[in-house]
Amino acid sequence: MAIFEHEVVVVGAGGAGLMAARYASEGADVAVLSKLHPLRSHTGAAQGGICAALGNEEEDHWIWHAFDTVKGSDYLGDQDAIVIMCQDAPRTIIELEHDGVPFSRTPDGKIAQRPFGGHTRNFGEAPVRRACYAADRTGHVILHTLYEQCLKRKVRFYNEFQVLDLLINPDGEVAGVVAYEIRTGEIHTFRARAVVLATGGYGRVYKTTSNAHANTGDGFAIALRAGIPLEDMEFVQFHPTGMYRLGILITEGARGEGGVLRNRLGERFMERYAPTVKDLAPRDVISRCIYQEIREGRGIDGKDYVYLDLTHLSLKQIETKLPEIATFSKIYLGIDPSREPIPVAPTCHYAMGGIPTDPDGRVYRAVRLLEGRDGNYQDEQGRWVTPRFELEYVPGLYAAGEVACVSVHGANRLGTNSLLDLVVFGRRVGKAIVQQLEREGRRLPALPDDPERRARQTLEAILSRSEGESVAQVRADLQQMMMDNVSVFRTAETLQQARQAIAEIRNRAERVRIDDHGRQFNTDLMEAWELLSLVDVAESIIHSAEARTESRGAHSREDYPKRDDARWLKHTLFYRYPDGSVELRYRPVTILPAEQYPFFQPKERKY
Numbered sequence: 189m190a191i192f193e194h195e196v197v198v199v200g201a202g203g204a205g206l207m208a209a210r211y212a213s214e215g216a217d218v219a220v221l222s223k224l225h226p227l228r229s230h231t232g233a234a235q236g237g238i239c240a241a242l243g244n245e246e247e248d249h250w251i252w253h254a255f256d257t258v259k260g261s262d263y264l265g266d267q268d269a270i271v272i273m274c275q276d277a278p279r280t281i282i283e284l285e286h287d288g289v290p291f292s293r294t295p296d297g298k299i300a301q302r303p304f305g306g307h308t309r310n311f312g313e314a315p316v317r318r319a320c321y322a323a324d325r326t327g328h329v330i331l332h333t334l335y336e337q338c339l340k341r342k343v344r345f346y347n348e349f350q351v352l353d354l355l356i357n358p359d360g361e362v363a364g365v366v367a368y369e370i371r372t373g374e375i376h377t378f379r380a381r382a383v384v385l386a387t388g389g390y391g392r393v394y395k396t397t398s399n400a401h402a403n404t405g406d407g408f409a410i411a412l413r414a415g416i417p418l419e420d421m422e423f424v425q426f427h428p429t430g431m432y433r434l435g436i437l438i439t440e441g442a443r444g445e446g447g448v449l450r451n452r453l454g455e456r457f458m459e460r461y462a463p464t465v466k467d468l469a470p471r472d473v474i475s476r477c478i479y480q481e482i483r484e485g486r487g488i489d490g491k492d493y494v495y496l497d498l499t500h501l502s503l504k505q506i507e508t509k510l511p512e513i514a515t516f517s518k519i520y521l522g523i524d525p526s527r528e529p530i531p532v533a534p535t536c537h538y539a540m541g542g543i544p545t546d547p548d549g550r551v552y553r554a555v556r557l558l559e560g561r562d563g564n565y566q567d568e569q570g571r572w573v574t575p576r577f578e579l580e581y582v583p584g585l586y587a588a589g590e591v592a593c594v595s596v597h598g599a600n601r602l603g604t605n606s607l608l609d610l611v612v613f614g615r616r617v618g619k620a621i622v623q624q625l626e627r628e629g630r631r632l633p634a635l636p637d638d639p640e641r642r643a644r645q646t647l648e649a650i651l652s653r654s655e656g657e658s659v660a661q662v663r664a665d666l667q668q669m670m671m672d673n674v675s676v677f678r679t680a681e682t683l684q685q686a687r688q689a690i691a692e693i694r695n696r697a698e699r700v701r702i703d704d705h706g707r708q709f710n711t712d713l714m715e716a717w718e719l720l721s722l723v724d725v726a727e728s729i730i731h732s733a734e735a736r737t738e739s740r741g742a743h744s745r746e747d748y749p750k751r752d753d754a755r756w757l758k759h760t761l762f763y764r765y766p767d768g769s770v771e772l773r774y775r776p777v778t779i780l781p782a783e784q785y786p787f788f789q790p791k792e793r794k795y
């Protein structure tokens with residue numbers, strides 16, 4: 189056991205963590221801790237693209253991008269943060285290009301762009317080509333480039349260090365983290381002035397997911413256990429085109445290149461639901477439409493999937509623009525997409541909710557309302573008002589990437605906006621940390637007493653049991669339960685069942701048995717610990733979803749099919765206390781003034 193000291197500790201080496209590390213390293217000593225080798229982070233699996241209104245292929249403007257993001261979020265995204273992201277996007281892409289990201293090119297050598305779901309020209313008129321891409325390996329090339337940039341800047345990497353706890357001292361300041369060294373089985377304390385949580389998503393809470401095995405929501409659970417709320421957890425994105433039964437993603441870029449969805453009758457059914465943008469409607473909309481087709485008996489062979497048809501694309505287009513998904517289809521399904529349609533169904537893909545932050549990635553633990561309301565309301569002229577509130581921050585704590593909720597994605601994220609979120613807000617976090625150190629000094633805060641106690645007790649408890657169920661069994665039951673009760677459609681009944689089931693699953697998860705009792709590379713032990721994180725995340729999703737009696741974005745309540753702005757134009761904050769009790773609080777959405785941003789006022793969402 190050892191105590192390591194760094195000014196800044198970044199937890200997670202995906203796009204968000206590396207971007208934060210890179211910028212923090214300009215004025216601080218930075219360590220990155222990652223349970224995986226950095227290049228195995230899920231960012232490397234991102235396929236389709238990263239968007240910015242560069243206008244390389246046709247006219248485009250950041251304000252159109254911001255409008256699409258506000259509307260895509262079903263008006264739950266914070267509009268100040270959305271404006272920051274969309275305005276900063278073109279600069280960010282050029283910077284990535286200069287760092288060495290090998291983007292695909294137009295014939296005259298500019299960064300190529302393709303259409304993606306929900307991205308439109310002129311406030312919803314028609315799809316626009318806004319997604320920059322490197323074939324269908326966009327995340328892979330970005331991750332490699334950022335890793336090189338961090339190595340060049342002497343960022344210190346601790347690979348295969350799994351963080352188990354966040355340390356907050358009695359003064360309420362962040363003091364560091366506790367990590368388990370997978371190679372040796374030792375527990376270490378890392379002291380730091382600033383900590384960034386950039387641990388990615390929690391897709392593994394569900395049975396069918398596009399996410400990697402490592403996406404177990406650790407950062408969400410670590411924050412929750414440190415007394416920090418989770419924001420908007422009811423909003424879970426199901427991507428419409430996962431390979432049937434496997435959940436492996438077929439990028440939306442396939443539809444951007446001209447692919448279409450078809451039902452049993454061969455009909456291009458999205459034309460009926462979204463006449464303007466058709467197969468390029470946002471993900472929440474298309475996932476619901478697929479289930480609607482299936483319910484009405486138009487799934488393929490009457491089963492629970494539809495077809496993604498690329499057979500009309502040219503072979504050259506598939507080979508140069510979608511090589512990875514062509515290979516995946518052949519390997520996993522034995523299907524050549526240039527000849528046969530691909531069977532697809534929705535797959536759990538992305539966490540809109542997460543650790544609440546401001547646009548500089550600073551984490552807050554509470555909201556103080558300066559006016560009596562926790563949600564937005566309309567004035568006499570019908571304009572939406574944002575009641576004033578103040579944030580109570582956790583000094584020294586930052587979050588970025590999928591684990592964070594800034595919130596730019598609101599109730600539904602648009603494709604290619606996540607990679608953008610990582611680089612824009614990852615960079616802002618890095619810069620904010622340097623400013624914090626310059627302003628407040630570099631003294632390392634005092635550690636709480638016996639910092640490793642909780643981590644040690646949790647692991648010892650798991651190792652000491654010789655009887656109990658296997659991790660795999662309890663995890664499979666959890667994933668199936670979430671799939672059955674808390675996926676694309678929800679009702680009071682399914683959510684109540686889920687609430688009862690999760691209490692029982694928690695009991696079982698706290699009593700699992702593992703076979704490996706050794707110290708080195710004890711991945712069984714880490715999986716048992718991750719199961720506890722999955723349970724915490726699932727519980728936050730269930731409670732937040734049960735309370736929200738409306739349908740908005742990815743949260744679709746069959747018993748409350750309409751969006752209800754009068755009651756629910758507000759963000760959820762889920763708290764869990766050490767005695768196991770939970771609490772929901774709310775805060776208003778930041779809506780910009782109607783005079784300046786008339787297009788951003790909430791209205792019915794049609795495509």
Ligand SMILES: Cc1cc2nc3c(=O)[nH]c(=O)nc-3n(C[C@H](O)[C@H](O)[C@H](O)COP(=O)(O)OP(=O)(O)OC[C@H]3O[C@@H](n4cnc5c(N)ncnc54)[C@H](O)[C@@H]3O)c2cc1C
Nearest residue numbers: 200201202204223224231234236237351388589590604607
């Ligand atoms: C298949 C797929 C395709 C996608 N395609 C696109 C796309 O084309 N465009 C787009 O915009 N978005 C896309 N997304 C979404 C996007 O890729 C992710 O939201 C984003 O990459 C998440 O990045 P991140 O940096 O937050 O986390 P990740 O890249 O997931 O990295 C998380 C890091 O945290 C570390 N970590 C986790 N837990 C711990 C712990 N306890 N201790 C220490 N380290 C830990 C991991 O080792 C890892 O380094 C896609 C997602 C998937 C799954």
